[in-house]
């Protein structure tokens with residue numbers, strides 16, 4: 001029998017869709033949830049910071065409450081804040097660069113809000129990195145990390161008063177967050193099927209505006225509050241509060257019999 005040399009026929013390989021396309025449904029929902037979740041945190045964070053307008057004592061008590069988590073705080077920060085916002089930002093950049101083609105399939109494609117959502121996303125990315133380095137102890141190695149939890153008002157005030165452009169940078173950040181979260185809640189309502197018809201989407205505009213205004217007012221209040229802190233006076237009040245805390249701790253320990261009470265006549 002006549003034998004033929006083996007012939008291999010090249011079959012065209014189908015291009016494997018990107019990871020975003022393959023898991024689009026899940027990624028879009030986790031992306032949306034992480035944005036909403038972080039948005040909730042932003043409101044609480046700004047409300048806490050704006051309490052400096054009430055008094056140095058009030059802001060210190062609010063900060064102390066958060067820091068009473070002690071060694072658990074970094075864990076809580078990473079699980080509930082850093083990981084969600086890093087995920088949101090990574091997927092956000094992928095959307096901006098068009099790696100996830102169908103994620104932007106909304107009715108309002110092409111209008112001003114669609115563009116502003118992306119512009120504010122980019123501003124927020126650089127603002128959040130700058131803000132964390134400026135205030136959080138993670139930024140100490142880079143000359144930042146100015147916020148000291150036990151001296152909440154004076155350290156925040158001094159950090160905002162370092163240069164004239166710092167409050168402007170913060171104002172740009174919080175106003176971007178106000179638009180991005182307000183409009184983001186509106187698009188999230190579409191992601192989760194809450195407002196589908198044009199009439200319902202029109203009604204949802206008022207929710208978006210209310211959330212945006214809330215973030216803007218709280219953010220500007222926090223900046224004005226920090227700018228107006230009298231740093232030396234705040235430091236004196238904080239020192240008194242620290243001394244009182246130490247005294248109360250000593251009294252508590254003495255009352256429980258762990259240490260001897262100071263001898264009194």
Ligand code: HEM
Nearest residue numbers: 032035036038039089092103104121124125184187188191
């Ligand atoms: C204060 C921080 C942020 C908050 C509270 C936030 C919140 C949100 C929310 C709630 C949405 C709507 C999600 C949906 O439609 O289901 C959204 C959309 C979006 N976010 Fe963020 N985000 C923040 C920061 C960022 C950053 C840093 C980036 C990336 C650089 C980013 C990129 C985007 C993009 C591109 C969209 C639009 C997605 C689309 O239209 O398909 N976001 N964000």
